[in-house]
Amino acid sequence: MCTEPYAASVAETSRRMSPPTDRVVAVLDFLAARPAERFGVSELARRLGLSKPTCLGIVTSLADAGYLVRDGVDKTYRLGPSLITLGHRAQESMRVSPTAREALRRLSAKFGITAALSGVIDDRITLLDIVAPPGARPGVEVGQSYPFAPPVGLMFVLWDDDAVREWLAREPTIPLRTDTDRLDRVIAGCRADGYLVERLTPGGRRLYSLMAGMSATLPDELRALLGELVSDIGERVSLREDRSARKRHDISVISAPVYDHYRRQAMVASMHVGASLSEREIIERARAVVTSADEVTAQLGGSKPRWG
Missing domain, CATH: 3.30.450.40 (GAF domain)
Incomplete structure (x- = not known):
């Protein structure tokens, strides 16, 4: 059996993957699974296996874009209103x-x-x-x-x-x-x-x-x-x-x-x-x-x- 095409496909897929993007997705998926909870940067970093500076950069950018909301008192994060518009647009595009x-x-x-x-x-x-x-x-x-x-x-x-x-x-x-x-x-x-x-x-x-x-x-x-x-x-x-x-x-x-x-x-x-x-x-x-x-x-x- 020839495995070269498969090996080449795997290598090509690996090259196309974006670890930084995966980390952003991980943050959003984690919070989406816990919509009633809020998390600080330290806890998010620990739960997701990220460094604190990396996690801080991710949540700061997401909050600036409205995809997360930051509580100014306890410095925690939760899902933000921009995801509503995004989800609605996805719903329209998929005719769901x-x-x-x-x-x-x-x-x-x-x-x-x-x-x-x-x-x-x-x-x-x-x-x-x-x-x-x-x-x-x-x-x-x-x-x-x-x-x-x-x-x-x-x-x-x-x-x-x-x-x-x-x-x-x-x-x-x-x-x-x-x-x-x-x-x-x-x-x-x-x-x-x-x-x-x-x-x-x-x-x-x-x-x-x-x-x-x-x-x-x-x-x-x-x-x-x-x-x-x-x-x-x-x-x-x-x-x-x-x-x-x-x-x-x-x-x-x-x-x-x-x-x-x-x-x-x-x-x-x-x-x-x-x-x-x-x-x-x-x-x-x-x-x-x-x-x-x-x-x-x-x-x-x-x-x-x-x-x-």
Whole structure:
């Protein structure tokens, strides 16, 4: 048997391999296998068999590119938001339809609306995936983000007492007042229903368009303008107990939480309504959003928390 072609092929493959690239891949694969954990340079180097200077150079470059996020307090690293865009582009190129996207597609097709998944990444609310009706232009795109600070982000903390407290302790993007009784009612009502309904208001329509892409620290003039649009946490929430069954209601968004295997909220599934609905139509759509969120939760191996 002649082995020369095989030997030549092996040698050629070896020459084409890039050990520096392999080390970068090893870092990303290691962190991808442990998405809920963070690691410092010393531990990463030890676990991956790298020298500390080499590991530091890798994570610094990846963090600069947004593929990793560095915690400024404890100097640890985790996966970053640039991987979301990268993964989405790969998904498009391979024409893959994951369970999450399929759930959004069914929701969008059933009601002729835009459906989306979003999550909090590095202190910003980031759009992870979106499905719009044929020919529709949603006006937002995957990767678009907003500051995660009051009053924006209520839907990401409603379902966790610790998350609510931590969110309220953040420096608000605009001057706010907090009606504690109203907020308590919002939390209790949304948890009982399993979803959040936001009213459609002229101010609300402008809020997100103004905040898109903005940093958490906003210019004083913009803060003042936003303060005219939203001045109380939870004021745009439409509770079932406040809605009349005989009237139609202007609804902006209906959202439901997605949970991970720690029973912590991982994402939000949303239906962008932007229309006047009857109470029956609101409940019908809200239940459909919850069903979609539950499908994604199941895909993640997650489960809902127990309150009480």
